[in-house]
Amino acid sequence: MFLNTRWALQVLAVLAVFVVLSLPGTANAQSADEIRDGKFCANCHQNALVIWAGKHGTKADSRAPISVGCAMCHGDPSEHVKSPANPIPKRFSKMPSAEKNEVCTTCHQGSARTHWASSAHARNDVSCSSCHKVHTAHDASRDKLTQADVCFSCHKDLRALTLRTSRHPIREGMVACSDCHNPHGSVGPSMVKRDNINDTCYTCHMEKRGPFVRTHQPVQENCAICHNPHGTSLPNLLRTRPPFLCQSCHEPTSHRGNVAKLGVAPGTAANTVARGCLNCHTNIHGTNNPTTDAGERTFRR
Numbered sequence: 078m079f080l081n082t083r084w085a086l087q088v089l090a091v092l093a094v095f096v097v098l099s100l101p102g103t104a105n106a107q108s109a110d111e112i113r114d115g116k117f118c119a120n121c122h123q124n125a126l127v128i129w130a131g132k133h134g135t136k137a138d139s140r141a142p143i144s145v146g147c148a149m150c151h152g153d154p155s156e157h158v159k160s161p162a163n164p165i166p167k168r169f170s171k172m173p174s175a176e177k178n179e180v181c182t183t184c185h186q187g188s189a190r191t192h193w194a195s196s197a198h199a200r201n202d203v204s205c206s207s208c209h210k211v212h213t214a215h216d217a218s219r220d221k222l223t224q225a226d227v228c229f230s231c232h233k234d235l236r237a238l239t240l241r242t243s244r245h246p247i248r249e250g251m252v253a254c255s256d257c258h259n260p261h262g263s264v265g266p267s268m269v270k271r272d273n274i275n276d277t278c279y280t281c282h283m284e285k286r287g288p289f290v291r292t293h294q295p296v297q298e299n300c301a302i303c304h305n306p307h308g309t310s311l312p313n314l315l316r317t318r319p320p321f322l323c324q325s326c327h328e329p330t331s332h333r334g335n336v337a338k339l340g341v342a343p344g345t346a347a348n349t350v351a352r353g354c355l356n357c358h359t360n361i362h363g364t365n366n367p368t369t370d371a372g373e374r375t376f377r378r
Contacts, residue, residue: 192259225239239307243312275298293362
């Protein structure tokens with residue numbers, strides 16, 4: 078009996094809101110501050126106040142909508158308050174991507190968003206709201222545990238790579254897509270955070286930076302020549318298993334191109350044992366040995 082009574086009261090409260098909104102002069106009954114700050118909007122739009130639980134509800138930020146109100150993003154709602162039949166000036170579900178992004182970039186400019194206009198996302202008509210959810214207490218794109226799923230909603234081919242045996246710990250939330258890529262654009266290829274792929278990799282793999290007395294040219298040029306950072310089925314994110322990876326650059330001269338055999342000279346048997354070329358050439362990222370000019374390109378220990 079108590080539950081039925083409470084349910085009936087809730088229904089009557091909702092009906093009362095619609096009756097009040099339909100009466101002439103309803104907007105005049107509300108103060109300008111109530112209309113501006115969004116409190117009146119919450120009578121119909123249940124998600125209006127949820128925004129206060131997120132980043133846009135930070136009271137200490139004078140630019141946040143909690144200080145300015147719904148009109149900051151959606152325009153002046155006065156006519157919409159007079160009659161719900163009057164659409165709000167900026168209804169995101171009906172706006173093209175460029176107009177949506179213009180609203181967001183009114184506040185979110187500079188810093189990591191400096192190159193947004195020339196980014197691949199902007200060129201492909203991706204809007205800010207495609208990745209970010211404003212009317213929620215939890216923005217999945219800003220959480221390391223859920224960010225990858227937001228990216229994978231478009232980049233489905235990369236999801237499969239991150240499920241392979243050799244990968245970065247993305248599923249565990251230890252590495253996020255934004256650790257390497259700037260989704261708002263950058264001057265580097267594939268929107269990597271640094272100017273090039275190598276410098277982005279060196280953010281974590283600093284021991285591979287050097288400087289070395291003798292360097293391996295493909296290592297200096299691009300880490301992705303040998304490694305697939307999104308995941309592979311081979312150890313160390315390698316694109317191809319040695320010795321075939323090495324032979325993709327090194328022509329079949331000397332022992333590198335010989336047919337591997339067991340029980341003969343180490344020069345040919347080395348290709349069949351464990352890691353192949355890497356059994357002898359251990360410092361392929363760069364080395365300070367040997368100290369003589371003889372064999373300076375061997376990258377041995």
